[in-house]
Amino acid sequence: MNMTDLLSDIDVHHAPRSVSDRIAWGFVKSLRFCADTFFAKRYGHRAVVLETVAAVPGMVGATLTHLKALRRMSDDRGWIRTLMDEAENERMHLMTFIEVCQPTLFERFIVMAVQWLFYLFFFGLYLVSPRTAHRVVGYFEEEAVISYTHYLAEIDEGRSENVPAPKIARDYWGLPASATLRDVVLVVRADEAHHRDVNHGFADELAGGPVKAVRPGPAHVPLQPHWTVA
Ligand SMILES: [Fe+2]
Numbered sequence: 708m709n710m711t712d713l714l715s716d717i718d719v720h721h722a723p724r725s726v727s728d729r730i731a732w733g734f735v736k737s738l739r740f741c742a743d744t745f746f747a748k749r750y751g752h753r754a755v756v757l758e759t760v761a762a763v764p765g766m767v768g769a770t771l772t773h774l775k776a777l778r779r780m781s782d783d784r785g786w787i788r789t790l791m792d793e794a795e796n797e798r799m800h801l802m803t804f805i806e807v808c809q810p811t812l813f814e815r816f817i818v819m820a821v822q823w824l825f826y827l828f829f830f831g832l833y834l835v836s837p838r839t840a841h842r843v844v845g846y847f848e849e850e851a852v853i854s855y856t857h858y859l860a861e862i863d864e865g866r867s868e869n870v871p872a873p874k875i876a877r878d879y880w881g882l883p884a885s886a887t888l889r890d891v892v893l894v895v896r897a898d899e900a901h902h903r904d905v906n907h908g909f910a911d912e913l914a915g916g917p918v919k920a921v922r923p924g925p926a927h928v929p930l931q932p933h934w935t936v937a
């Protein structure tokens with residue numbers, strides 16, 4: 708993925724078309740309000756806490772799609788791998804930002820409380836309406852793109868220090884040794900834009916509508932268990 712790709716596609720918005728879309732949009736906007744109130748301009752803290760939430764839907768979707776494929780003895784059309792990759796990618800966002808910003812004790816408590824609530828909520832939603840669940844994620848990702856755009860502005864205007872990129876991030880995205888936090892935020896934002904398009908695509912497919920082609924997101928080198936032989 709080149710520099711132009713990292714900068715394009717950041718303004719995409721899926722206009723709500725159905726009741727399901729409007730419910731998803733309203734839910735995400737109310738959560739956005741809560742996040743804006745709680746974090747204000749503390750973008751590092753915001754990234755760490757919200758990435759612990761962002762990594763949940765992919766694993767829930769993968770689990771339930773896997774179980775459905777087993778029950779129906781049918782092909783998953785690549786959904787399970789895609790959703791697991793998304794969950795892993797979001798977890799790597801967390802592992803990256805935890806190197807840049809340490810959450811407060813209160814934020815760690817919030818993470819634990821919210822994980823239970825959000826996991827159970829999202830599991831239930833996915834059982835009842837996978838289409839709405841994917842639309843919720845599509846809208847979450849639209850908001851993530853906006854938040855990381857704000858984070859970039861904070862860095863560019865000198866309010867957040869443009870520290871060197873953590874090693875885990877350089878290894879995962881194949882960034883050069885000279886890479887900085889700004890480069891990391893750019894590539895993370897491109898990941899979020901990719902999740903946005905994939906999840907809106909899943910929701911469109913489940914709604915029976917036309918599905919737009921989705922370009923591949925940034926390339927990743929996932930962590931391997933330490934006993935893996937190269
Ligand atoms: Fe993320």
Ligand SMILES: [Fe+2]
Nearest residue numbers: 761851899902
């Ligand atoms: Fe995301």
